Amino acid sequence: MAKNVGILAMDIYFPPTCVQQEALEAHDGASKGKYTIGLGQDCMGFCTEVEDVISMSLTAVSSLLEKYNVDPKQIGRLEVGSETVIDKSKSIKTFLMQIFEKCGNTDIEGVDSTNACYGGTAALFNCVNWVESCSWDGRYGLVVCTDSAVYAEGPARPTGGAAAIAMLVGPDAPITFESKFRGSHMSHVYDFYKPNLASEYPVVDGKLSQTCYLMALDSCYKQFCAKYEKSTGKQFSISDAAYFVFHSPYNKLVQKSFARLVFNDSVRNASSIDEAAKEKLAPFSTLSGDESYQNRDLEKVSQQVAKPLYDAKVQPTTLIPKQVGNMYTASLYAAFVSLLDNKSSELAGKRVILFSYGSGSTATMFSLKLHEGQKPFSLSNIATVMNVSTKLKSRHEVSPVKFVETINLMEHRYGGKDFVTSKDCSLLAPGTYYLTEVDSMYRRFYAKKPVDGACENGSLVNGY
Amino acid sequence: MAKNVGILAMDIYFPPTCVQQEALEAHDGASKGKYTIGLGQDCMGFCTEVEDVISMSLTAVSSLLEKYNVDPKQIGRLEVGSETVIDKSKSIKTFLMQIFEKCGNTDIEGVDSTNACYGGTAALFNCVNWVESCSWDGRYGLVVCTDSAVYAEGPARPTGGAAAIAMLVGPDAPITFESKFRGSHMSHVYDFYKPNLASEYPVVDGKLSQTCYLMALDSCYKQFCAKYEKSTGKQFSISDAAYFVFHSPYNKLVQKSFARLVFNDSVRNASSIDEAAKEKLAPFSTLSGDESYQNRDLEKVSQQVAKPLYDAKVQPTTLIPKQVGNMYTASLYAAFVSLLDNKSSELAGKRVILFSYGSGSTATMFSLKLHEGQKPFSLSNIATVMNVSTKLKSRHEVSPVKFVETINLMEHRYGGKDFVTSKDCSLLAPGTYYLTEVDSMYRRFYAKKPVDGACENGSLVNGY
Numbered sequence: 001m002a003k004n005v006g007i008l009a010m011d012i013y014f015p016p017t018c019v020q021q022e023a024l025e026a027h028d029g030a031s032k033g034k035y036t037i038g039l040g041q042d043c044m045g046f047c048t049e050v051e052d053v054i055s056m057s058l059t060a061v062s063s064l065l066e067k068y069n070v071d072p073k074q075i076g077r078l079e080v081g082s083e084t085v086i087d088k089s090k091s092i093k094t095f096l097m098q099i100f101e102k103c104g105n106t107d108i109e110g111v112d113s114t115n116a117c118y119g120g121t122a123a124l125f126n127c128v129n130w131v132e133s134c135s136w137d138g139r140y141g142l143v144v145c146t147d148s149a150v151y152a153e154g155p156a157r158p159t160g161g162a163a164a165i166a167m168l169v170g171p172d173a174p175i176t177f178e179s180k181f182r183g184s185h186m187s188h189v190y191d192f193y194k195p196n197l198a199s200e201y202p203v204v205d206g207k208l209s210q211t212c213y214l215m216a217l218d219s220c221y222k223q224f225c226a227k228y229e230k231s232t233g234k235q236f237s238i239s240d241a242a243y244f245v246f247h248s249p250y251n252k253l254v255q256k257s258f259a260r261l262v263f264n265d266s267v268r269n270a271s272s273i274d275e276a277a278k279e280k281l282a283p284f285s286t287l288s289g290d291e292s293y294q295n296r297d298l299e300k301v302s303q304q305v306a307k308p309l310y311d312a313k314v315q316p317t318t319l320i321p322k323q324v325g326n327m328y329t330a331s332l333y334a335a336f337v338s339l340l341d342n343k344s345s346e347l348a349g350k351r352v353i354l355f356s357y358g359s360g361s362t363a364t365m366f367s368l369k370l371h372e373g374q375k376p377f378s379l380s381n382i383a384t385v386m387n388v389s390t391k392l393k394s395r396h397e398v399s400p401v402k403f404v405e406t407i408n409l410m411e412h413r414y415g416g417k418d419f420v421t422s423k424d425c426s427l428l429a430p431g432t433y434y435l436t437e438v439d440s441m442y443r444r445f446y447a448k449k450p451v452d453g454a455c456e457n458g459s460l461v462n463g464y
Numbered sequence: 465m466a467k468n469v470g471i472l473a474m475d476i477y478f479p480p481t482c483v484q485q486e487a488l489e490a491h492d493g494a495s496k497g498k499y500t501i502g503l504g505q506d507c508m509g510f511c512t513e514v515e516d517v518i519s520m521s522l523t524a525v526s527s528l529l530e531k532y533n534v535d536p537k538q539i540g541r542l543e544v545g546s547e548t549v550i551d552k553s554k555s556i557k558t559f560l561m562q563i564f565e566k567c568g569n570t571d572i573e574g575v576d577s578t579n580a581c582y583g584g585t586a587a588l589f590n591c592v593n594w595v596e597s598c599s600w601d602g603r604y605g606l607v608v609c610t611d612s613a614v615y616a617e618g619p620a621r622p623t624g625g626a627a628a629i630a631m632l633v634g635p636d637a638p639i640t641f642e643s644k645f646r647g648s649h650m651s652h653v654y655d656f657y658k659p660n661l662a663s664e665y666p667v668v669d670g671k672l673s674q675t676c677y678l679m680a681l682d683s684c685y686k687q688f689c690a691k692y693e694k695s696t697g698k699q700f701s702i703s704d705a706a707y708f709v710f711h712s713p714y715n716k717l718v719q720k721s722f723a724r725l726v727f728n729d730s731v732r733n734a735s736s737i738d739e740a741a742k743e744k745l746a747p748f749s750t751l752s753g754d755e756s757y758q759n760r761d762l763e764k765v766s767q768q769v770a771k772p773l774y775d776a777k778v779q780p781t782t783l784i785p786k787q788v789g790n791m792y793t794a795s796l797y798a799a800f801v802s803l804l805d806n807k808s809s810e811l812a813g814k815r816v817i818l819f820s821y822g823s824g825s826t827a828t829m830f831s832l833k834l835h836e837g838q839k840p841f842s843l844s845n846i847a848t849v850m851n852v853s854t855k856l857k858s859r860h861e862v863s864p865v866k867f868v869e870t871i872n873l874m875e876h877r878y879g880g881k882d883f884v885t886s887k888d889c890s891l892l893a894p895g896t897y898y899l900t901e902v903d904s905m906y907r908r909f910y911a912k913k914p915v916d917g918a919c920e921n922g923s924l925v926n927g928y
Binding site for chain 2: 001086087089091093094095097098100107108110111112113115116118122126128129130132133135180182183184185188189190192195196197198202359360361362364415417441442443
């Protein structure tokens with residue numbers, strides 16, 4: 001049976017186009033700091049008319065295979081997590097099969113997993129379980145999280161973003177799962193959903209969604225701690241993990257979430273909380289669950305108390321979510337990528353706790369153990385390959401006016417057929433896939449920008 | 465580690481409303497026998513305005529838990545396969561959580577798996593892998609396949625259907641997986657897809673879809689045989705399995721598919737094919753793959769040759785797909801249910817091969833081994849609980865005119881909000897869930913018909 005199963009390699013792709021939140025605030029007539037401090041966001045990435053979740057995932061997968069020198073024939077399972085629906089029946093996974101078919105490999109299990117921002121976590125768990133199961137045939141699993149988050153004009157619009165992340169799964173990994181420590185919370189709620197099928201935009205109840213997120217966090221943490229204690233005989237506290245990584249719709253919620261864990265530890269009388277902090281939080285310990293989610297004083301005090309721990313255990317995970325925005329299924333893993341990028345040389349031997357949340361709702365808290373690993377599947381090589389700071393630096397800032405123009409064009413084209421795009425790939429990095437056409441039968445055609453950078457000669461991917 | 469993992473229990477639900485294919489032929493002005501002989505279909509089930517994929521899956525899950533006396537707290541994973549999209553973000557699984565939340569169980573992994581008719585197979589594999597993985601916590605997995613297949617007016621309309629099937633997964637099962645014998649074929653094709661997001665109807669290229677299905681079948685069978693041979697050292701032929709179960713969009717394709725396996729065995733010179741049959745099929749052995757899919761003589765001769773084997777190995781799997789129609793993700797498992805219903809007392813020790821196909825495309829051929837098992841998880845009890853013949857007999861035949869009226873109403877309401885249904889549950893069996901309202905925020909409300917049969921007192925399921 002396969003041992004130490006986990007993530008062997010990763011790559012991240014996000015669009016080269018972005019808008020500054022500060023500029024967007026001014027453009028939207030919002031009060032100064034509303035998006036930058038209120039939401040805690042710096043910048044927002046977005047797809048232009050030549051990119052979508054299919055092109056981004058084609059780019060992420062082909063880049064991972066190439067950069068880690070993995071033969072496409074060595075992939076035995078491929079799963080996609082996404083909530084960006086381009087077709088209600090045909091999976092994104094089948095589009096990705098183009099990469100493998102041309103190498104003669106069509107024997108690849110797995111489809112798309114869907115529930116809001118949680119689909120990527122479901123896909124990752126499925127892939128890990130496959131490697132540990134009797135069905136495993138010795139090949140690698142590959143998981144892709146790909147989403148484009150766009151919102152109708154209004155208060156939710158600055159919480160958009162876009163990215164695709166690919167993860168290679170197999171035994172003897174530098175990033176392994178502590179599978180026995182895991183807590184889930186799944187329930188029937190209408191906090192964020194997409195019932196208007198003709199529109200790309202969700203229906204969102206921002207306040208409810210935040211409460212649902214925090215309730216799910218509490219419930220998962222409770223389950224997680226109970227399983228940890230059952231398995232090890234010791235109480236779990238936030239001291240037992242080096243880093244905490246959260247699904248990040250906007251950074252402010254991540255700050256609130258970590259503070260909530262500190263509050264939980266305080267109520268549980270866990271060793272992680274010193275006497276001074278306990279004293280500050282004590283007045284809130286008698287609040288009912290419902291009251292505690294609405295209490296502004298608790299929110300403020302707990303964030304204050306949590307600040308030093310947040311800076312040490314959470315802040316190193318926040319770069320990409322703050323710079324790119326909410327990437328839905330990719331958001332949690334983009335936060336994890338930020339950590340690998342920021343701390344790769346210090347991570348060996350550390351435990352990292354991840355919290356995945358998808359509205360609707362589905363949530364899991366789980367634990368990873370990091371090891372340096374052997375090149376190419378080593379923490380330091382993963383950080384080198386992903387090359388996050390260069391990717392962020394080489395982006396092109398777009399004005400809010402141009403951003404809104406783009407969003408309007410995409411809104412118009414969503415679910416449409418019979419159009420060609422500009423095929424303008426001048427801003428895209430070499431090796432990036434892009435959308436060229438949607439024909440009268442809604443069939444989508446993509447090209448790949450060649451390494452010499454000339455779009456006109458882009459070798460067309462056979463879209464049929 | 466868990467041993468002999470597989471399906472412990474099953475239940476099937478299909479709507480009480482159906483239309484005879486013979487009547488539909490006449491109503492549509494089609495030539496006599498076009499639907500009944502040409503497609504091989506007898507009858508078609510469909511949802512009326514009080515039923516949908518969510519209500520059907522609520523019914524199937526609650527019925528399974530009740531009839532096999534399974535405590536909802538004993539479920540640790542719940543996965544849904546479906547291609548009927550009611551919400552593009554919120555999974556059907558979260559609706560099903562209503563059943564478990566009221567019992568205090570929210571720690572249930574799994575979401576929805578999606579790719580056309582294949583999602584149920586993906587969900588089933590995921591659940592089995594979970595039980596075999598390090599993440600398994602000793603509880604049961606639960607898989608639900610739920611779909612409503614409806615088509616725009618035209619030649620595809622008689623290939624609709626609707627059903628939900630629930631399957632309980634765990635160790636020491638009467639229906640176990642021979643996991644090493646499995647072949648998949650995944651590729652990028654546009655044979656059937658749903659790109660028109662505002663419409664419930666797919667875009668279908670019927671001829672292409674049939675060819676894609678048969679090509680995937682050939683490819684999966686080749687992979688399957690190679691893995692069997694590698695594992696056992698023996699050549700596999702259709703003689704090595706007692707029954708073959710196919711995804712069944714319409715019965716005629718199942719006849720063609722089995723004939724195709726016979727043709728494959730003939731070309732491979734397998735022991736399953738006698739000399740007389742080989743002689744009849746020999747003239748076609750030099751056809752290229754592409755030619756062979758289009759060759760009408762081959763189709764005719766191979767079906768003729770396959771007939772005795774079809775009657776023995778396939779015909780016992782065809783009852784529900786012929787009577788209810790294409791149930792998308794549930795179709796393959798409805799065929800398997802037909803076999804359990806038809807032959808339950810003779811199945812112990814037998815091997816059954818299943819072929820799952822989802823357009824787009826994703827396909828897998830896999831092998832099950834049957835054992836009588838211990839009540840309540842025994843083959844004979846599963847057949848008793850499912851009670852297929854009574855369910856089929858108690859259906860209400862509806863005229864084609866009434867059927868078209870219903871379809872038109874559903875078409876109008878698809879993706880809509882702010883309406884109440886008739887709440888007429890007079891045709892539904894006691895214990896069936898039904899849709900009562902979709903409010904102005906698209907939130908859906910369901911009720912359950914009580915055992916005394918009075919709809920008015922149906923205890924409302926809290927839809928929020």
